[in-house]
Amino acid sequence: xxxxxxxxxxxxxxxxxxxxxxxxxxxxxxxxxxxxxxxxxxxxxxxxxxxxxxxxxxxxxxxxxxxxxxxxxxxxxxxxxxxxxxxxxxxxxxxxxxxxxxxxxxxxxxxxxxxxxxxxxxxxxxxxxxxxxxxxxxxxxxxxxxxxxxxxxxxxxxxxxxxxxxxxxxxxxxxxxxxxxxxxxxxxxxxxxxxxxxxxxxxxxxxxxxxxxxxxxxxxxxxxxxxxxxxxxxx
Numbered sequence: 001x002x003x004x005x006x007x008x009x010x011x012x013x014x015x016x017x018x019x020x021x022x023x024x025x026x027x028x029x030x031x032x033x034x035x036x037x038x039x040x041x042x043x044x045x046x047x048x049x050x051x052x053x054x055x056x057x058x059x060x061x062x063x064x065x066x067x068x069x070x071x072x073x074x075x076x077x078x079x080x081x082x083x084x085x086x087x088x089x090x091x092x093x094x095x096x097x098x099x100x101x102x103x104x105x106x107x108x109x110x111x112x113x114x115x116x117x118x119x120x121x122x123x124x125x126x127x128x129x130x131x132x133x134x135x136x137x138x139x140x141x142x143x144x145x146x147x148x149x150x151x152x153x154x155x156x157x158x159x160x161x162x163x164x165x166x167x168x169x170x171x172x173x174x175x176x177x178x179x180x181x182x183x184x185x186x187x188x189x190x191x192x193x194x195x196x197x198x199x200x201x202x203x204x205x206x207x208x209x210x211x212x213x214x215x216x217x218x219x220x221x222x223x224x225x226x227x228x229x230x231x232x233x234x235x
Contacts, residue, residue, distance in 0.1 A: 026064035027077035031139065034058035041110045041211075043067040044139075045077040052077065054087070054110060054138040056211075070107065086124040087137035094121030101157050103127040105137040110211035111145060112137070114153030140211065 027045040038059030043052050045065055052073035057066060067073035074083035091104040091113075098119030103112045105125055112133035117126060127133035130150050134142030 024077060024079065027073075029063045029065035031055060031065065032062040035061035039211075041107070043070050043073040045073055046139075050078070051086070051136070053136075054105075054107065054140075056110075056140075084124055089123040089125040091115045091125065092122040094118040096120040101154065103130050103133040105133050110138070110140075111142075112149070114149070114157065116157070145211070 028047050031044050031046075033055065034057055036059040038057075040057040040059055041054055042057040044055050044067070045052050052067070052070050054070075067076065070085055070088040071083060074080060074085075087105040088107045089104075093116055096119040098117070100117045100119055101114060102117035103114055104127070105112050112127070112130050114130070127136065130146035130153075131142050134140060134146060
């Protein structure tokens with residue numbers, strides 16, 4: 001009897017880490033950034049909205065509510081093999097010929113970018129403005145970053161400098177992905193990949209997300225901080 005109990009305990013001890021990783025209750029753990037100073041873009045499941053969003057993982061610690069991709073997060077937490085991606089699908093202008101400003105989330109960069117939408121079709125990774133896009137796909141505060149990105153995008157959009165790709169070839173109801181260089185508004189050169197200062201974890205309401213150093217040039221960041229300070233002091 002003791003041998004049997006020992007064997008059962010050993011078996012449970014071996015599979016418990018796997019169960020902890022695969023069992024859906026991991027998805028209901030509170031978001032945990034970890035305890036180090038790195039900034040690694042990961043995904044977590046938000047039970048209230050039943051959505052997967054990006055967050056800045058510190059590199060160590062944390063819990064199992066952390067995923068490498070949106071698809072992996074949705075597969076585990078919503079238990080669907082082929083989930084529709086709201087934040088990772090390639091930008092798609094649809095199959096009409098309008099010239100409308102829209103936004104999509106770029107999971108490689110960790111922030112939203114503008115593109116020209118044709119007016120119909122496309123996919124779920126299509127949002128009316130930068131803030132709606134960032135709020136849906138991340139837990140970052142997008143206020144100042146979107147202020148800059150929208151300004152840069154609309155300069156090109158109003159000037160008609162954005163190229164609209166021809167409608168993608170359709171197969172049934174699926175649209176072919178669009179090459180970013182033909183449909184995406186390219187922002188001004190930015191210092192992408194700039195490491196954050198140790199401990200630069202975003203806090204709700206401060207206006208600065210962990211990826212805004214990559215999205216916004218340093219000189220513009222300084223000006224936005226001054227403007228934000230003046231607005232808050234005058235209010």
